[in-house]
Amino acid sequence: MIWDRKNECMDREQMRNLQSERLVSVIQRVYDKVPFYRQLFQQEEIEPGDIKGVEDLSKLPFTTKDALRDNYPFGLFAEPMNKIVRVHASSGTTGKPIVVGYTKKDLDTWAELIARIVSQAGVTEDDVVQICFGYGLFTGGFGLHYGLEKLGTTIIPASVGNTRRQIMLMEDFGTTALVSTPSYALYMAEVVHELGIDLGKLKLRLGLFGAEPWSESMREQIQSKWGITATDNYGLSEIIGPGVSGECLEFKGLHISEDHFIPEIIDSETGEPLGFGETGELVFTTLTKEGFPVIRYRTKDISILWDDPCACGRTTARMKKVTGRTDDMLIIRGVNVFPSQIESVLMEIKGLAPIYQIIVDRKGHLDNMEVQVELEKDMFTGSFRDLEAMENKIRGKLNSVLSIDVRVKLVEPKSIERSEGKAKRVIDKRNL
Amino acid sequence: MGKVNQLSVFLENKSGRLARVTKVLGENDINIRALSIADTTDFGILRIIVNQPKEAYNILKSEGFVVTETDVIAVCIPDRPGGLGQVLAVLEQEQINIEYLYAFVGNTNTKNALVIFRVEDCDKAVDVLKTHGVQVVSGDKVYTM
Structure with a gap:
């Protein structure tokens, strides 16, 4: 079903005009209300009046995650706090998260966007949807929740963890659609199998997956193990959260709600805009957000944009499933992890050499992260307790910064391979 | 010593x-x-x-x-049932905590076992064991056994 035919099937020329009109207004708004953007534009000698439409977009400077970090926590909000009704946050590159704020209207917009993507994934008001995303600062749980409520589905806000209980709910409540990370869906399938539950008795028919990259082969596995139709959806909290784009049942890429966001693909080295069909870094400009508008935000996600018509009837541009990054960000069980966060934790602990390696693996269907760190020779006391205490200390600190469980392994000095150039800090053995 | x-x-x-x-x-x-x-x-x-x-x-x-x-300290213990127990009882009585210990049986003709103890306070442990008549073996002897 097409949730919002007017905006999702708009003539492309008309869409461009709508985008231009909204772009002009958002540029004026950030210039007036956010000191960071005013300074940025002034540095580049850009007046809001210079931006007359989408064709002028490339004149504008990019916004990076660093800018978001430097303005922690609320520095980039374009509305006073009494208009902000909710905040969410995601990992930053260091200890502090990136914080985003929503006005009431933003929350309405967000719910609309989710209603669109879940509708195009085949969900209807007759569905019973189990949301296995965390409800908290992470945008996944609340984001999907309100959009599905808007559509009128029955929601089971199961949140994360306790897989057996999740499966019990699925059996007893007759869940028809699952919202989770793709890796968790595979893990659940394994547990269902171990429990000896007859899949034929479950009513599950759809899976809506996001929050981490996944391959086509993983889709095939999920679809065949569960006997469901699995779609991908994409979003990032800096833009709005989930709902930026989602797949329709033609599986020809993820439709972007272009009436709210202008997508661009750029060459990540030069910053030059690339055309449709070319591979590069995804950049988004928000057109309607009040609380936290962003201008030409560099996502560091690698994708391709297409604007040819889709057989589903929607005319919005589509992006290719994201499979890579231009930086070293890792997504572990749906949580963004930067090696720099790990490094800053290790550097704070006495007795460790600044030599470490992060090994990511997928065991069964769950991501595992192991941090190997070299022991400083002089810190070895010969006591087992001291070594275990050290491991526990590192594990505890990493856990509090990353919010995920990490395996810590102390290794002998010089045992981590040295490289001549840039140190190879991350070994990702997952086949994504 | x-x-x-x-x-x-x-x-x-x-x-x-x-x-x-x-x-x-x-x-x-x-x-x-x-x-x-x-x-x-x-x-x-x-x-x-x-x-x-x-x-x-x-x-x-x-x-x-x-x-x-x-x-660490090395203690010579008669290689018979209850031998180790006597030594441990002394350490417990004197509230000396053992971090770890390991043992090896000496050559077959000595009839003694050598047990290595790692304790919090080595000097105190040596004194206590000696007072209770336990045979503590010096480093030099252990190295050349």
Whole structure:
């Protein structure tokens, strides 16, 4: 079903005009209300009046995650706090998260966007949807929740963890659609199998997956193990959260709600805009957000944009499933992890050499992260307790910064391979 | 006196590490008198008593091993049922905590076993054991046994 035919099937020329009109207004708004953007534009000698439409977009400077970090926590909000009704946050590159704020209207917009993507994934008001995303600062749980409520589905806000209980709910409540990370869906399938539950008795028919990259082969596995139709959806909290784009049942890429966001693909080295069909870094400009508008935000996600018509009837541009990054960000069980966060934790602990390696693996269907760190020779006391205490200390600190469980392994000095150039800090053995 | 110099070597749990330690020692004519390994899934600590502790320490260090010297005590215990129990009872009574211990049975004609203790306070433990008539063996003797 097409949730919002007017905006999702708009003539492309008309869409461009709508985008231009909204772009002009958002540029004026950030210039007036956010000191960071005013300074940025002034540095580049850009007046809001210079931006007359989408064709002028490339004149504008990019916004990076660093800018978001430097303005922690609320520095980039374009509305006073009494208009902000909710905040969410995601990992930053260091200890502090990136914080985003929503006005009431933003929350309405967000719910609309989710209603669109879940509708195009085949969900209807007759569905019973189990949301296995965390409800908290992470945008996944609340984001999907309100959009599905808007559509009128029955929601089971199961949140994360306790897989057996999740499966019990699925059996007893007759869940028809699952919202989770793709890796968790595979893990659940394994547990269902171990429990000896007859899949034929479950009513599950759809899976809506996001929050981490996944391959086509993983889709095939999920679809065949569960006997469901699995779609991908994409979003990032800096833009709005989930709902930026989602797949329709033609599986020809993820439709972007272009009436709210202008997508661009750029060459990540030069910053030059690339055309449709070319591979590069995804950049988004928000057109309607009040609380936290962003201008030409560099996502560091690698994708391709297409604007040819889709057989589903929607005319919005589509992006290719994201499979890579231009930086070293890792997504572990749906949580963004930067090696720099790990490094800053290790550097704070006495007795460790600044030599470490992060090994990511997928065991069964769950991501595992192991941090190997070299022991400083002089810190070895010969006591087992001291070594275990050290491991526990590192594990505890990493856990509090990353919010995920990490395996810590102390290794002998010089045992981590040295490289001549840039140190190879991350070994990702997952086949994504 | 009465303390024994033990070497503790940090070893990652990966194949060949223990063999490497013994090879280095062997090549340098160092004889291992006693050894014990404690391990988790990730790492182990090899504890050895050798005939020439200082030399062994320097050699292992120069070969890049993480090695440290630890004071332990060696106790000679009659090799019969209840022998160890008597010694442990003394330590418990005097509230001396044992971090770890390991034992090896001496040559067949002595009828004695040698037990190595790592305790919080070595000097106190030696005094206490001696007072209770337990035979504490000095380092020099252990190295050359």
